[in-house]
Amino acid sequence: MRTTLSALRKKLAAGKKISMLTCYDAGFARVMDEAGVDTLLVGDSLGMVVQGRDSTLPVRLQDIAYHVECIARGSRRPFLVADMPFGTYQEGPAQALRNAVVLMQAGAQMVKLEGGAELAPTIELLVRSGIPVCGHIGLLPSHVHALGGYRVQGKESAEADRIVADARAVQAAGAAMLVIEAVPDPVARQVCAAASLITIGIGASVACSGQVLVMHDMLGLTASPAKFVKNYMVGAGAEGDAVAQAFRRYAQEVESGAFPGPEHVYGAAPAAIGALYGQRGA
Known part of the structure; x- marks a missing residue:
């Protein structure tokens, strides 16, 4: 049975955190499911790690919908979240609703939009229409040019x-x-204290309700990973289930709060943070 938002909230109420990984195909979806990962995200990061592009901007709605269908067929238990790619909601609430419906019909249980207060009318319409929404604040990969790069x-x-x-x-x-x-x-931590919704960190804080990483990053397939990435293939067994072990250990460490450690988050002083953040986000 597919995990629901209510089930995720119950897990948090029991003192356990939520694990999320990006996923793009049925095979990895099955392994993540069996490893106990709570939530699978079809991120627009697929533009870079699957399609070989330089950014997430060229990813199309049909790309996300296709990959949502793949992971929906490959998994039974995890909660499924789909990114709404650049250009699919910027025109306003009506455009966002049309495109969110496509992703929900493909198998998503929630859609994710990058942005803050300016998206309030869009989020309100989606929620009124029965579409659960995940917001995304801080670094916005689809705004990379406006931000001047991938920066903290x-x-x-x-x-x-x-x-x-x-x-x-x-x-x-x-x-x-x-x-x-x-x-x-x-x-x-200020955000987590100010908001009562489920918070998912990536390069943020262990205080968040859960964590997300790009699958390729946590499997050690990225040449220059960001500070917040942990390579879970290090220490995994040499047998054929090494990838499954990596997913399982990630899920367990997130659930217990062991990940992220102090070495995976950015401190308070600008000198400790550094200007460059990495190459992409979720």
């Missing part, structure tokens, strides 16, 4: 205040989940 967000106080305000606005609009990407640990 929230290093300055005004920027940190905006991120917290965006989290409140996304929650008030009705989002049930929120990805917090590439922000200093103290800022992520």
Whole structure:
């Protein structure tokens, strides 16, 4: 039986955190399912790790829908989240609803949008229409050109205040989940304190309700991984189930709060954070 939002909330209430990994095909979906990963995300990161592109921007709605169908067929238990790619919701709520319906019909249980307070009307319409929404604040990979590169967000106080305000606005609009990407640990903790929805960190804080990583990164397939990435293939067995072991250990470490460790998050001082963040997000 497919995991529901209610089941995820019950897990959090029991003191256990939520694991999420990006996934793009039926084979890996099956292994992640068997390994106990709670949530699978068809991220627009597929543009870079699957399609070989330089950014997530060229990913199309039909690309995401195709991969959602694949992981829906390959898994039975995990909660399924689908990214809405660049250009599929920027025109406004009506466009977003049309395109979100396509992803829900493909098998998604929730759609994810990058942005903050400006997306409140869009989120409100989707939620009123019965479509669960995951927000995404901090570093927004689809805004890479506007941001001037893949950089940690929230290093300055005004920027940190905006991120917290965006989290409140996304929650008030009705989002049930929120990805917090590439922000200093103290800022992520402020967001978690200010918002009661499910928070999923990537380069944020262990204080989040759960964590997400790009599958290729945590399997050690990325040449220059970001600071927040842990290679779970290190120490995995040499037998044929090494990948399954990596997924299982990731799920267990997220659930217990062992991941991320201090070495995987950004500190408070700009000198400790650094300007460059990595090559992509979820």
